[in-house]
Amino acid sequence: MKTIIIGGGIAGLTTAIALEQVGFETAVYEASPQLGVAGAGIWMATNAMQVFHRLGLAEEVNAQGVSLDRIEVADHKMKSIQATEQLLFVEAFGYSVTSILRSRLRDILVSHYGKQIHCGKKLQKVEADEKGVQAFFEDGTSTTGDILIGADGIHSAVRQQLVPSARIRYAGQTCWRGIAPISLQAPLEKACVETWGKDYRFGLSVISDTEVYWFAVAKAPEGQRDEGNRKAKLTKMYADFGDPIPAIIAATPETSIIRNDISDLKPIPKWYQGRICLIGDAAHATTPNMGQGGGQAVEDAWFLSQILKEESQPELAFKRFQDKRRKKVDQVVRTSWQIGKIAHLPFGQGLRNFLLRKTPKALAEKQMLALYNIDY
Numbered sequence: 431m432k433t434i435i436i437g438g439g440i441a442g443l444t445t446a447i448a449l450e451q452v453g454f455e456t457a458v459y460e461a462s463p464q465l466g467v468a469g470a471g472i473w474m475a476t477n478a479m480q481v482f483h484r485l486g487l488a489e490e491v492n493a494q495g496v497s498l499d500r501i502e503v504a505d506h507k508m509k510s511i512q513a514t515e516q517l518l519f520v521e522a523f524g525y526s527v528t529s530i531l532r533s534r535l536r537d538i539l540v541s542h543y544g545k546q547i548h549c550g551k552k553l554q555k556v557e558a559d560e561k562g563v564q565a566f567f568e569d570g571t572s573t574t575g576d577i578l579i580g581a582d583g584i585h586s587a588v589r590q591q592l593v594p595s596a597r598i599r600y601a602g603q604t605c606w607r608g609i610a611p612i613s614l615q616a617p618l619e620k621a622c623v624e625t626w627g628k629d630y631r632f633g634l635s636v637i638s639d640t641e642v643y644w645f646a647v648a649k650a651p652e653g654q655r656d657e658g659n660r661k662a663k664l665t666k667m668y669a670d671f672g673d674p675i676p677a678i679i680a681a682t683p684e685t686s687i688i689r690n691d692i693s694d695l696k697p698i699p700k701w702y703q704g705r706i707c708l709i710g711d712a713a714h715a716t717t718p719n720m721g722q723g724g725g726q727a728v729e730d731a732w733f734l735s736q737i738l739k740e741e742s743q744p745e746l747a748f749k750r751f752q753d754k755r756r757k758k759v760d761q762v763v764r765t766s767w768q769i770g771k772i773a774h775l776p777f778g779q780g781l782r783n784f785l786l787r788k789t790p791k792a793l794a795e796k797q798m799l800a801l802y803n804i805d806y
């Protein structure tokens with residue numbers, strides 16, 4: 431089956447690899463002139479790592495990233511509030527969470543795909559009938575196929591056509607991200623830590639022996655821009671946070687700091703129509719508070735490829751895909767949104783941290799086991 435994939439992000443590339451492995455002919459069309467990737471680092475959680483294992487990518491992802499042994503929430507002085515040891519998940523599923531530079535992950539996906547990515551192809555519109563599907567690009571070219579997968583992210587043009595009423599929700603928070611060229615020592619060299627201060631959050635993890643990926647989150651009006659030097663602003667915001675946070679900001683080059691508002695997609699009723707199906711952020715973008723947007727995109731790739739292998743009627747396959755994925759994805763979107771709200775509760779840091787400390791560890795672990803389980 432000839433498959434047009436719109437978008438060369440995590441969802442599009444992983445789906446292309448997975449579909450090629452089950453015998454489909456795929457072509458990936460990416461809007462950017464080159465496969466650039468913004469966003470510093472990313473945590474690929476245990477569910478994503480299991481899919482990468484099934485696709486033969488996991489060892490390389492681990493070799494080029496850092497497999498973490500602890501995930502921790504701490505207060506702004508780096509005092510632990512809640513920690514989850516990853517050994518439990520390694521024993522259950524074979525993998526922990528891997529922290530990796532986004533561009534390294536992209537390069538691994540591109541090299542395993544092995545085919546040319548058609549860059550500079552921004553989708554304008556799609557037409558489909560009972561015989562096939564045709565994609566039209568802004569450069570005036572077009573292509574035909576049997577099915578089309580919309581993996582074109584939160585602002586998806588494919589979704590805009592399928593579900594014009596879809597709504598992106600601003601979470602009320604903005605996020606700066608960067609890479610600091612420094613090394614961290616034990617106990618941080620294999621941990622990811624998210625610190626919750628009164629007004630701000632800061633997360634960090636090592637992505638190689640000499641690089642630390644970090645993010646900083648604060649409430650802000652939608653679309654607000656930084657005036658002047660970002661590093662100077664962040665240095666001030668995080669001045670009273672515990673070591674090594676000020677040192678990480680100090681070591682980061684100003685030019686490498688990026689900023690994005692945090693948004694998600696209000697769940698849409700249907701991810702497919704006829705020969706067209708949405709996946710990844712195009713179907714169910716989530717806020718990043720659980721580090722699961724990319725993980726869910728990778729799970730989509732696995733489920734869709736396995737279902738399409740078994741079911742030759744595209745619309746039936748897409749229905750099965752949505753039926754299989756919907757519950758988990760909706761829960762991630764909902765829970766992640768709530769975590770973002772709790773992390774910035776207006777009525778006091780102390781109460782918020784107390785509530786988190788009181789969350790039974792066994793309950794948190796049970797929820798993680800369910801989240802990481804891949805039921806296919």
Ligand SMILES: Cc1cc2nc3c(=O)[nH]c(=O)nc-3n(C[C@H](O)[C@H](O)[C@H](O)COP(=O)(O)OP(=O)(O)OC[C@H]3O[C@@H](n4cnc5c(N)ncnc54)[C@H](O)[C@@H]3O)c2cc1C
Nearest residue numbers: 437439440441461473553582583710711718721723724725
């Ligand atoms: C601050 C932050 C931190 C995050 N941290 C994590 C994390 O640690 N772990 C995790 O799992 N997830 C994380 N995420 C979420 C993760 O980045 C996304 O869920 C993931 O990138 C979604 O992949 P995707 O391929 O669906 O979409 P995208 O990565 O957005 O890729 C879509 C691609 O489609 C292309 N495109 C767009 N429009 C068109 C068009 N019209 N025609 C052709 N191509 C088009 C784009 O150029 C892009 O290359 C984070 C997100 C944010 C904002």
